[in-house]
Amino acid sequence: MLRVGSPSEPRLLMSFPELLLDDYDDSDSDSDLEVALRHKHPHTPERLRPVHEQSDIIKSLIDNVPLDDDAPVGCRRRRRLVTKADLEKEEVDDEDMDYTPDNRAPVQEEIVDDRAKIQAAAERLGLKEEKVTITRKEEIIEEGAQGKPAENHLNLAAEDDMEVIQGDQVGCLDNDARKFREISEEKTMWRVPGMVTTLMNHQVLGVEWMAAREFAERPPIGGLVADEMGLGKTMQSIAIMLLNPPELEDADYTPVTLIVAPLSLLQQWKDEIMSHCKKRAFRVFIHHGDDRIRTARDLKNVDVVLCTYNAIMHSWPKKPKDGRRWTQEAIDTWWEVARHSRGVFHRAKFWRVILDECHFIKNRTGVTSEACQQLSAVNKWALSGTPIPNCLFDVYPIFSFIGHPTAGTKEGFKTLVGRNPNSPEAAQRVQVALRGNMMRRTKMDFLMSLPLISLPKKRIRMVELEFTDDERALYKAVELHSIAEINNYMLQGTEMKNFDAILTMLLRLRQVCDHPYLICELALLLTPSHAMPAGG
Numbered sequence: 001m002l003r004v005g006s007p008s009e010p011r012l013l014m015s016f017p018e019l020l021l022d023d024y025d026d027s028d029s030d031s032d033l034e035v036a037l038r039h040k041h042p043h044t045p046e047r048l049r050p051v052h053e054q055s056d057i058i059k060s061l062i063d064n065v066p067l068d069d070d071a072p073v074g075c076r077r078r079r080r081l082v083t084k085a086d087l088e089k090e091e092v093d094d095e096d097m098d099y100t101p102d103n104r105a106p107v108q109e110e111i112v113d114d115r116a117k118i119q120a121a122a123e124r125l126g127l128k129e130e131k132v133t134i135t136r137k138e139e140i141i142e143e144g145a146q147g148k149p150a151e152n153h154l155n156l157a158a159e160d161d162m163e164v165i166q167g168d169q170v171g172c173l174d175n176d177a178r179k180f181r182e183i184s185e186e187k188t189m190w191r192v193p194g195m196v197t198t199l200m201n202h203q204v205l206g207v208e209w210m211a212a213r214e215f216a217e218r219p220p221i222g223g224l225v226a227d228e229m230g231l232g233k234t235m236q237s238i239a240i241m242l243l244n245p246p247e248l249e250d251a252d253y254t255p256v257t258l259i260v261a262p263l264s265l266l267q268q269w270k271d272e273i274m275s276h277c278k279k280r281a282f283r284v285f286i287h288h289g290d291d292r293i294r295t296a297r298d299l300k301n302v303d304v305v306l307c308t309y310n311a312i313m314h315s316w317p318k319k320p321k322d323g324r325r326w327t328q329e330a331i332d333t334w335w336e337v338a339r340h341s342r343g344v345f346h347r348a349k350f351w352r353v354i355l356d357e358c359h360f361i362k363n364r365t366g367v368t369s370e371a372c373q374q375l376s377a378v379n380k381w382a383l384s385g386t387p388i389p390n391c392l393f394d395v396y397p398i399f400s401f402i403g404h405p406t407a408g409t410k411e412g413f414k415t416l417v418g419r420n421p422n423s424p425e426a427a428q429r430v431q432v433a434l435r436g437n438m439m440r441r442t443k444m445d446f447l448m449s450l451p452l453i454s455l456p457k458k459r460i461r462m463v464e465l466e467f468t469d470d471e472r473a474l475y476k477a478v479e480l481h482s483i484a485e486i487n488n489y490m491l492q493g494t495e496m497k498n499f500d501a502i503l504t505m506l507l508r509l510r511q512v513c514d515h516p517y518l519i520c521e522l523a524l525l526l527t528p529s530h531a532m533p534a535g536g
Contacts (some may be wrong), residue, residue, distance in 0.1 A: 014138075021536065024178060028105075045086065072130070076204065090295075091108065098350075101466050103164075107449045110448070110449055111449055114201075114447055114448040114449075115448060116203065117205070118201050118204055118447075118448075121189050121204050121205055121207075121208040122204055124208060125192070125204070125207060125208055125211065125243060126193060126243075127190040127191060127192055127193075127199070127204065128189070128190065128191045128193075128435070129188060129189075129190060129191075130188075130189050130191055130198055131186055131187070131188060131189075132186070132187055132188075132189040132198055133185070133186050133187075134184070134185050134186075135182050135183070135184050135185075136182070136183050136185070137180040137181070137182055137183070138180060138181055138182075138183050139179070139180050139456065139459075140179045140180060140181055140457070164462045164464065166463075166464055168352070169265065177424050187200075188201070190203075190204050192207075192239045192242055192243060193242065193243075194242040194277055194278055194281050195238070195239065195276055195277055195278070196275075196276060196277065196278055197235070197240060197275075197276040199232075199235065199236075199239060199244075200232065200452075201447055202232075202441065202445075202452045203231075203232045203235055203236055203239070204446050205241045205447075206225070206227065206232070206236045206439060206441075207236050207240055207243065209439050210223075210225070210236060210237075210240045210381070210439075211240060211243060211244060213381045213437075214240065214244050215244075218405070219402075219403050219405050220380065220402040220403045220404050220405070220437055221378060221379050221380065221403075222352075222379045222380040222381045222382075222402050222406075223381065223382075223385060223402060223437040223438060223439070224358075224381075224382045224383075224384075224398055224434070224436075224437060224438040224439070225237070225382070225383050225384075225439050226379060226383075226384060226385065226438055226439065226440040227385065227386045227439065227440065227441050228385050228440075228441065228442040228444075229385045230442055230443065230453055231441055231442075231443070231452060231453065233356075233383045233385075234269070234272050234356075234383075235258075235272075235276065236274055237354055237381065237383065238272065238273055238277065241257055241282070241304070241352070242281065244379075246351035246352075246378075251351075252349070253301050253348075253349040253350060253351055253377070253378055254296070254349060254350055254351065255347045255351050255458065256299050256302060256303060256304070256305055256348075256350050256351060257303065257304045257350065257351060257352040257354065258303070258304075258305050258307070258345065258350045258352070258353045258377070259304060259305070259306050259307075259353075259356060260307055260308070260309055260311075260312055260353070260354070260355050260356065260372065261306065261308070261309075261355075261356035261357060262309065262356075262357055262360065262376075263288070263308045263310075265356060265357070266288060266306045266307075266308065267286070269306050269356070270284050270286060270306060271305065282303040282304050283301065283302045283303045283304070284300075284302070284303070284304045284306065285302040285305050285306070286306045286307075287305055287306065287307035287308075287311055288307065288308065288311070289304075292322065293305060293307075293344050293345075294344060295344060296343075296344060296347060296348055299344070299348060307345070308518070309360050309361070309368050309372065310368070310511070311345070312345055312368065312371045312372055313367050313368040313371045314343060315342065315343025315344065315345040315346050315371065316342065316343070316346055316367070316370065316371035316374055317338035317341045317342060319334060319338075319369060320334075343436055344469065345375065346371070346374055346375065346376070348376070349376040349377060349378070350375070350377040350378070351377065351378050351379065352377055352378065352379040352380075352381070353375050353377035353379070353380050353381070354381045354382075354383060355372060355380075355381070355382045355383065355401065356383045356384075357383070357384055358382035358383060358384045358387065358398055358401075359384045359386055359387060359389055359394065361373070361397040361398070361401070362389065362390070362394035362397060363397075364393060364396050364397050365402075369397045372397070372401055373397055373400040373401050375401070380401060380402045380403065381402075381411075382398045382401060382402060387438075389503045391421065391422070392417055392421050392426055392430055393413075393417075393421060395430060395434075396410075396413045399413060399433065402437065404433060405435040406433055407430075415430045416430065416433060417429060417430065443455065452507045471512075471516070474512060474516055474523065475509070475512050475513070477523075477526050478508055478509060478519065478522065478523075478526070479509060480514050481522075481526055482505035482508070482509065484504075485501070485505065486502055486505070489501075489502070508522055
């Protein structure tokens with residue numbers, strides 16, 4: 001059981017830039033936030049922003065965001081990376097170190113401060129410190145008989161290796177066989193009671209943030225974990241499941257954690273839970289195929305239920321598609337009958353619900369999205385490395401699911417983004433709503449003056465292949481067919497209405513480059529008149 005009591009306001013690991021509303025003073029009080037959202041900004045009609053400008057706004061909102069000054073994962077600074085030898089020094093030479101323009105604190109002070117925060121978080125969570133030997137592979141670039149290692153694996157500024165070769169050279173080059181050596185390093189890791197796998201430093205801070213959110217006194221109880229892929233969203237979720245288990249007596253909820261994930265990830269989730277936790281830590285059940293949870297009684301024999309988004313969709317009653325406009329009175333009338341047809345997942349109130357790859361519910365009007373928003377639980381978590389893939393409205397279903405007090409309703413979210421959801425001002429308002437409820441870290445972030453994850457340089461090999469005569473004839477047929485269709489759209493003036501179809505044509509051209517079997521149906525539709533000789 002987690003022994004942290006009821007913490008005060010959770011400490012934010014990563015926040016968004018201070019691009020807030022003019023009259024928002026970065027206060028945590030609800031009144032200031034409400035005043036900021038009620039502020040009437042002058043609206044000037046403008047044309048729809050181009051797609052690339054919208055993408056820039058989303059990228060800035062999610063990725064290119066500085067951290068708070070006191071954020072435990074440091075900030076995005078570019079300086080000489082600290083080596084293991086630096087960590088053993090009592091001081092770091094000022095001449096051997098760069099500074100950021102806005103922060104003159106030396107590297108050593110940052111290391112000491114981050115180490116103290118990690119140890120304090122581990123003590124609050126009751127974690128045990130362990131020294132673990134980590135073995136990694138390092139590529140060897142031949143130089144004489146001994147060889148030498150590749151460039152420093154921490155050199156983030158180094159460019160990736162790029163090589164262009166012809167198809168007939170594959171397997172014939174001397175450097176086709178890459179050679180590696182194993183490097184062993186001793187690192188400080190942290191063990192959660194009940195886990196056999198240890199946590200990394202940044203994961204300790206992440207679990208502490210999640211624990212603080214689950215013990216928060218005001219909603220949302222939970223939040224959005226948007227760490228980049230590879231930083232351990234699954235590991236942190238398993239850790240919080242062990243550290244904060246449900247009460248088994250006198251509870252008004254079902255003491256079960258429901259994990260919703262794509263079908264391809266269900267078995268992986270079960271394997272992760274069983275391999276990272278001690279035996280009999282959790283009774284895990286996969287709800288799929290013939291093995292299904294059919295009644296609330298079935299939930300008494302499990303601790304964790306894994307199911308697909310499709311299962312959640314079928315558990316929620318669907319509104320009839322009769323083309324009429326649904327008024328609130330009509331919805332109330334329909335609900336009086338439909339609520340009795342809810343499935344087991346919408347009849348129970350769970351201890352915890354985790355939506356993995358939560359961008360699956362980005363379509364706010366979709367049946368699956370609505371069904372997930374209607375799930376009931378004490379703690380709700382949404383996990384995704386890309387929570388806002390296209391536009392700001394993609395994040396509304398997440399707000400609704402976790403129960404955000406301001407942006408969790410349709411009216412509140414529309415008020416939040418204003419009349420121009422593609423404007424930078426709308427993104428700024430969303431940043432206000434996300435503050436404190438979202439944790440986002442990337443591989444480029446630093447902790448103790450080191451990147452969170454150290455990766456070697458990518459080795460990119462571009463192989464140029466030549467079509468055979470038959471392959472070129474098929475590609476030409478598909479190309480001419482696509483050109484004819486696009487010209488037809490342009491003559492009718494419907495090219496914008498058929499924008500998706502045009503993109504699909506480009507996809508078909510890529511697929512035919514991979515293998516003709518990928519476009520069998522299209523190939524059968526093409527008439528011989530489309531084909532041209534290979535030299536055409």
